[in-house]
Amino acid sequence: MSTMSRPLLATSSRRVLTGALALLFLFPLVWAAVASVAPQPGTAQVDGWGLGNYARLAGYQAGLTQYLINSVLISGMTVIFTLVVSLLGGYAFALFNFPGKNLLFLATLAILMVPYATLLIPLYVLLNSIGLQNSLVGLALVLTMFQLPFATFMMRISFEAVPRELAESAYVDGCGTFTALLRILVPAVKPGLITVGLFAFLAAWNDFIAPLILINDSDKVPLPLAVANIRGQVMGVVDYGATEAGVVILALPCVVLFLILQRHYVRGFMSGALKG
Amino acid sequence: MATPVERPTAVRSAARTTAGPGPDGQRRRAPRLRLARRNQGWLYAAPTALFVTVFFLIPVLLVAQMSLSDWGLFAGNRGFNAPDNYTDAVGQRLFWPAVWFTVKYTIITTIILIGVALGLAMMVQEVALWNSFLRTSFLVPSALGLASASLLFYALYAPEGGPFARLLSGLGIGDGTVSFLGSPNAALWSTVAVIVWRFAGFYMLLLLVGLQGISSDVYEAARVDGANRWQIFVHVTLPLLKPSLALCTILCITGSLLAFDQFYILTRGGPDNSTITIVLLVYNIAFGGRNDLGVAAALSLIVLLALIVINVVQFTALRGRED
Numbered sequence: 001m002s003t004m005s006r007p008l009l010a011t012s013s014r015r016v017l018t019g020a021l022a023l024l025f026l027f028p029l030v031w032a033a034v035a036s037v038a039p040q041p042g043t044a045q046v047d048g049w050g051l052g053n054y055a056r057l058a059g060y061q062a063g064l065t066q067y068l069i070n071s072v073l074i075s076g077m078t079v080i081f082t083l084v085v086s087l088l089g090g091y092a093f094a095l096f097n098f099p100g101k102n103l104l105f106l107a108t109l110a111i112l113m114v115p116y117a118t119l120l121i122p123l124y125v126l127l128n129s130i131g132l133q134n135s136l137v138g139l140a141l142v143l144t145m146f147q148l149p150f151a152t153f154m155m156r157i158s159f160e161a162v163p164r165e166l167a168e169s170a171y172v173d174g175c176g177t178f179t180a181l182l183r184i185l186v187p188a189v190k191p192g193l194i195t196v197g198l199f200a201f202l203a204a205w206n207d208f209i210a211p212l213i214l215i216n217d218s219d220k221v222p223l224p225l226a227v228a229n230i231r232g233q234v235m236g237v238v239d240y241g242a243t244e245a246g247v248v249i250l251a252l253p254c255v256v257l258f259l260i261l262q263r264h265y266v267r268g269f270m271s272g273a274l275k276g
Numbered sequence: 277m278a279t280p281v282e283r284p285t286a287v288r289s290a291a292r293t294t295a296g297p298g299p300d301g302q303r304r305r306a307p308r309l310r311l312a313r314r315n316q317g318w319l320y321a322a323p324t325a326l327f328v329t330v331f332f333l334i335p336v337l338l339v340a341q342m343s344l345s346d347w348g349l350f351a352g353n354r355g356f357n358a359p360d361n362y363t364d365a366v367g368q369r370l371f372w373p374a375v376w377f378t379v380k381y382t383i384i385t386t387i388i389l390i391g392v393a394l395g396l397a398m399m400v401q402e403v404a405l406w407n408s409f410l411r412t413s414f415l416v417p418s419a420l421g422l423a424s425a426s427l428l429f430y431a432l433y434a435p436e437g438g439p440f441a442r443l444l445s446g447l448g449i450g451d452g453t454v455s456f457l458g459s460p461n462a463a464l465w466s467t468v469a470v471i472v473w474r475f476a477g478f479y480m481l482l483l484l485v486g487l488q489g490i491s492s493d494v495y496e497a498a499r500v501d502g503a504n505r506w507q508i509f510v511h512v513t514l515p516l517l518k519p520s521l522a523l524c525t526i527l528c529i530t531g532s533l534l535a536f537d538q539f540y541i542l543t544r545g546g547p548d549n550s551t552i553t554i555v556l557l558v559y560n561i562a563f564g565g566r567n568d569l570g571v572a573a574a575l576s577l578i579v580l581l582a583l584i585v586i587n588v589v590q591f592t593a594l595r596g597r598e599d
Binding site: 015018019021022023025026028029031032035040041042084085086088089091092093095096097098099100101104107108110111113114115116117118119121122123124125126141142144145148152177202205206207208209212213224227228231238240243244246247250251254255257258259262 | 315316317318319320321322323324325327328330331332333334335336338339342347352399406409410412413414415416417418419420421422423424427428429430431432434437438439473476477534536537540541555558559562563569572573576577579580583584587
């Protein structure tokens, strides 16, 4: 009995300690969700529980809907551009030989080496000169460029993991290279596409400094900037309630996506390690 | 160089795409397949090449030109003025304080973050249902954007009525109003706390990958030799974990040296410019009042150069130790 109870005691005290640590990590998110609907002086939700903070957010300047639309447009375009460019690029790098191939691949990876801010200053000037200043399309193009090192690398190794005979036999059967890509190879590299798309979405949805520099029009800013702006809006007094509501709306899609895809995400990391 | 050949191929492949793979004489092309595919490679790589050229290579050249020119935010290019921008950038009143603060922040963040991540990884490395719950809890914050995490903690740090302030006054510290961002030191540590919360799970995951690569035989051998848990940790786990620790260190140092979002949202560089990082200084010079893109470009090129040097040093140091 005593030999049984000692490990049991050790296990349960370990559980209490580690459980408390887990709660410490979860606390900020849970608190934000609760506080955003809880009564709090100095916010739009003073008496009783309710959605007052969300209502204030909905009516702030251009309105929550407008900022959500901006964020969805920016993220959507970034995901589509990234998927198309990296799908074609990965295909080219994995299955074709062409002059300048290695140079182009290295140049793509070199994007990682240059700090964000170093590129955003000339990009501000460049976008102005090609008429894309203050535009969601311009911002999405820039965010796509920042995604390319990871996306191109990911799609290249995805295509290289597909047995070469699959593509070759399609070419011999008379498929053009583009038909072979669409009909045979896209289904084979789907996991890679999902990962690339997910990363592009999260990066674009959450990005702060690129829209801060590239978008001047306050009606065109994405949600993170809008929530950051609303804080000091009411006569210089910080509206914490609206901030909490904004954080909940910002975090919700990310947390949901993470929980749905965490197996995929964690396993991807782990299997990558085994290969490396 | 491939352009003269590329154009007919482009037309042909476009025509083929719209027509679909008809049975008409597709097989006859087989001998020319290799040559055709050579050019088609460029065609598929063209969007990547376009993006890299327009949004990366040209901007890098442009930032170099800007750093050598008198370039106002609204006035635009007013001609060559080198090396004024560089002397101006280094001569900024806030240049050395920003460098010093960025380095201090980087060192503190890297040590704490990797220490915490290593502790968490050791805690959850065994496969068990409870551990997978713990892993998920530690990882959830890394789903958030850095800006969202900073905004969330900005609300948590509310001096009046914020949960942390209430907790502290409940413990008898402070009188209900505690300033988490009001003094230089408090602002620094409060920001470090956000970063640890947001990134600990991510670095834990990277270290778990390394831990999984260590064979259980090695532990068994150490245990047979009579090593205790601490000895195993120091003499077996840490040395074998070095590649993963090195990766985490490089990522963490690079990320911290370029810190921006968290300070822009939490402190705006205050109080009294005590938490201005280098990138925040670049932003302030370019868009936050001085509106001088030339000086900002010069400063950001200095940052790029410093980063390259630091990374080369890190890589050689870590490789040297591996041998």
